[in-house]
Structures are given as structure tokens and as C-alpha cells.
Amino acid sequence: MMEPQGTTAMTQAFDGAALDAGERPSGGGGTLLMYDVYRRIRDDIIMGRLEAGRRLRIEKLKADYGTGASPLREALSLLIPEGFVDRLEHRGFRVSFVTLAEFDDLLSMRCWAESRALRASIERGGKDWESRIVLALHWFTQAFPDHDARDARAGERRRLHKALHMALIAECGSPLLLDLCSQLFDRNDRYRSLVNFAAPADRDYVAEHDRIVEAVLRRDAEAAVGALVDHYGNLRRQLEPILTP
Amino acid sequence: MMEPQGTTAMTQAFDGAALDAGERPSGGGGTLLMYDVYRRIRDDIIMGRLEAGRRLRIEKLKADYGTGASPLREALSLLIPEGFVDRLEHRGFRVSFVTLAEFDDLLSMRCWAESRALRASIERGGKDWESRIVLALHWFTQAFPDHDARDARAGERRRLHKALHMALIAECGSPLLLDLCSQLFDRNDRYRSLVNFAAPADRDYVAEHDRIVEAVLRRDAEAAVGALVDHYGNLRRQLEPILTP
DNA sequence: ATTTGCCATTTTGTCGATAAAACGGCCCGG
DNA sequence: CCGGGCCGTTTTATCGACAAAATGGCAAAT
Structure with missing residues (x-):
């Protein structure tokens, strides 16, 4: 022990x-x-x-x-x-x-909470909101080529990743909902790290985020939420073999 | 100040x-x-x-x-x-x-979160779950005749009230959701106290809870959620005159 | 050989004391 | 008469020390 x-x-x-x-x-x-x-x-x-x-x-x-x-x-x-x-x-x-049960709970809560937040943001967000998303995506994309979990810039990448996701839901209008999503995100990131150490990069992170952002900018809530939920679900697949020995 | x-x-x-x-x-x-x-x-x-x-x-x-x-x-x-x-x-x-804006945020979050939790509980809960609800309602009802906010038993009443609401959603299956609801409940109770001090009892608390429990025991999710949301909305009415001077 | 109880060691949880920062009143200048 | 800067006081944030509780090992008993 x-x-x-x-x-x-x-x-x-x-x-x-x-x-x-x-x-x-x-x-x-x-x-x-x-x-x-x-x-x-x-x-x-x-x-x-x-x-x-x-x-x-x-x-x-x-x-x-x-x-x-x-x-x-x-x-x-x-x-x-x-x-x-x-x-x-x-x-x-x-x-x-860390347990698979907790991750599943997190995943379910995140899909549910962020879907609501994203829909509200798409409904209420203005041009400045779109600008901040575009910017966040830019910096995220730029930082992502190198992709090693042990990297010194791993912390910075995590920060940019979170910034992008928070930018998407920033205009939901509810401070409490934003807090909830932020906390769930951080808690979930523990599991992401776990995966990044064990099975690095068998998915295209940048493309997944492009897809979400593209739907958001089209103001297509259904497509955006779908892309987001897929994005979160993908981690589940990668995690399962690691957490069930 | x-x-x-x-x-x-x-x-x-x-x-x-x-x-x-x-x-x-x-x-x-x-x-x-x-x-x-x-x-x-x-x-x-x-x-x-x-x-x-x-x-x-x-x-x-x-x-x-x-x-x-x-x-x-x-x-x-x-x-x-x-x-x-x-x-x-x-x-x-x-x-x-305390602000009306925060209360509205709380109200919206609570309706949303507890609706989900209640639906899940109604779907998953068994006989033992029903028993605990009946019991919680009993003690809550019994403690409620006296109803003064300054009362020494006010803390005990609050505890029983919370126990009833938590019993309703206890079988939702998600620890995270239960935690969220518990926190929102406590935060909301500050506003309830405020109302109880200023405008005591122009509503029938016991009847409102009876209505919720009755619908839950009938496994009528729609009616139960409706009664719950009404229950929470009632506080809004009482609170508005107090918090907008 | 295994279990049970005791004692020394380690580690926690809490308490008083210290240094740094903010507040409030005063004086001075405009 | 009013505003701005200085200095003593108050209050915070942090540090080291103490007491209570838990851990681990050893010896005695079954």
C-alpha cells in the first residue's frame, strides 16, 4: 500500500x-x-x-x-x-x-449539465462570445501538436483545453451551472491524464473540438450537443481497459 | 454596514x-x-x-x-x-x-436537478424506498404544527424537512447528483428562513408535501415533478417583496 | 503457531505566539 | 472647508510547539 x-x-x-x-x-x-x-x-x-x-x-x-x-x-x-x-x-x-463507477457518474453528470449549459449559451451568446470561442480554439489547436502526458507543457495544454470548453458554455447565464461544469471538468481530467499516460493519442482531439465549435458557430444546438457528448464518451472507451484489471 | x-x-x-x-x-x-x-x-x-x-x-x-x-x-x-x-x-x-438573482439561479438549478433525480428515483426505487418516504413524511408532518421560525425546534424541523426531500430522490443512483441537490437545498434554506421570519405561514406546507408524496407513491413522475416544482416556486412569490426594497 | 494485550513511536489535530497587512485617526497642505 | 499622506492600532495569515490519538512491534498466554 x-x-x-x-x-x-x-x-x-x-x-x-x-x-x-x-x-x-x-x-x-x-x-x-x-x-x-x-x-x-x-x-x-x-x-x-x-x-x-x-x-x-x-x-x-x-x-x-x-x-x-x-x-x-x-x-x-x-x-x-x-x-x-x-x-x-x-x-x-x-x-x-479512481473507479470506473465514479467516472461513469461523472460522465453522466457532465453530459447532462454541459448539454444544458451549451444549449443556453447558443441561445443567448452574442458575437463577442463567438470571438472568445474562436480564440480559445486557436490557442488550443496551436498548443496541441506535441501531445506527451509527461511533457512540461502538459499543464498548459490542460489549461487551454479547459478554457475552450468553458468558453463554449460561458454565456449560459447561470453562475451555479458554470461552477458545476468547472468542477466536473477538473474531476474528469484526472481520468484523462490516466488515459494519456497509458494509451497516448489514438484519437484526433483537434478534429473533435473543431466539430463541436463548427456546430456551435452554426448555432446548431442539436449537432453541437451531439458532438460534445460523443467527445466525452470517447474517453470512456479508452478508459475501460485501463480501469478493469 | x-x-x-x-x-x-x-x-x-x-x-x-x-x-x-x-x-x-x-x-x-x-x-x-x-x-x-x-x-x-x-x-x-x-x-x-x-x-x-x-x-x-x-x-x-x-x-x-x-x-x-x-x-x-x-x-x-x-x-x-x-x-x-x-x-x-x-x-x-x-x-x-443574499440576492434575488442568486435565489433565481438556485431555484432554476434545483428544479432542473431534482426533477432529474426524482424521475430516476421513481423509476428505480423499490418498496424500501417507499417506506422511507412514508416515514420521513410522517415525522415531518408531526413536527410541523408549531411553526415559528424563532422556535427552539426550528433546527429540528429543518432537518426533518430536508430528510423528506432527500428521501424522495435517494434512489436516483448518482452520488454526485445527490450531493448537488443536498448543497442546493441547504443554500436555498437560507432564503426559506428569511421568509419564515418576515411572513410566517400563508401556505400549507404539509399539504404541499402530501401532494408530492402521493404522486410519487402512485409512480406518476409527471405529477410528482409538477408538484415539486410548484412547491419550490411558491417560495419565490413570498420572497420577492422581501428582497426588492 | 496464532492470538491478545501492552508500550514506544509516529502522526495528527489543536493551541498560543509572531510577522505582515489593512484600517482609522490625525496632521498637514491646498 | 476639504483631500491626501503618515503613523499607531487592530486583525489577519502563518509558523512552531504541545497533547491526544493511532500505528507497529514485542512479549505473554492460549
């Missing part, structure tokens, strides 16, 4: 992680040590650098993230309701497990 | 708050000081004992809840993503504001 120490390279000390700003649990500034740790641990879990089931011992985390216990505990507490961390009362924290 | 100190009676020190157990952010034991203050602050906000906009100063909270700063900060951090508390970076915490 215990992990070999050196295998998974941890994010060492304070490297310039200022790139992916603009990601708080729900609004807030930025100069708060706790939010920095929060984001770094969360990213480490999502990107698979902290693998499922791993115990998160405070002393080790203090060393790895170069901070005190108080911000760490606050950060870990936040990650629990988001489903990334489990708490064993009086026995500390650990990275939550 | 600042509040007169003595007006709102605070929950003083450690009174026997052990009644409403079984309410963690998302699973967990119970013997953890932090979860206790979390639940107490949350309830105080939902029940209106901590009014919107009020600054939550650590020193005062330490005195009121009889605990140290560390569990308090963790508890407050948890209440932020749930929408009950706002954080002003380097300026501490305060109770979040």
Missing part, C-alpha cells in the same frame, strides 16, 4: 508556477499562500503526479511544498468536497481513489 | 448541539472539532442567526464557539465554496449576501 519514494517526481520548491493564474475554488485574489498550495496539490493530483491512494503526510508535504502545516490543512480540507482527497479521521489525508 | 453587537443572539458556548448529527461536507466520522464548528456556523447562517454581510472576526468567533483559530479557519474555508461565506483576502471572512 505504501509508495516508493522517488518514482514520482514531485514539484520541487517554489518554481515559477505563476502561469496558470485565475483558478480559485470560487473567486478571490491571489496573494494567499494557502491558495497557491491548494492549486499546486490539486494540479498534482489531476495530472497524476500524486497517484490515487497515496497517503498525504503533513510532514512530507511541508517539505515538498515548502510551507507550514496551517495552509496545507486548509488546502487539503478544500480538496475533500471536490473529491480529490479523502479524510481518515485522526489518520490524516490521502489522494482519493 | 456594521452590525449592532447584541441584537442577534449567538449560539453561546458548548450547548448540547449533538442532536443534528449525520451532516458532514462529504462523508466522515464525527470526533473532529473542526466539523463541529463547521456545522454550527453553517446552521447559524442558514437559520439566519448570522445575518448576511456580517463580518466574521476570528477573535469573536473563538469566544462564541469556544475553539481555537485553526479549526475555525478550516471551517470557514469549507463554507466558501458552498456559498455561505465570502473571503476578502487579508481582510478576513464575512457572511455572504
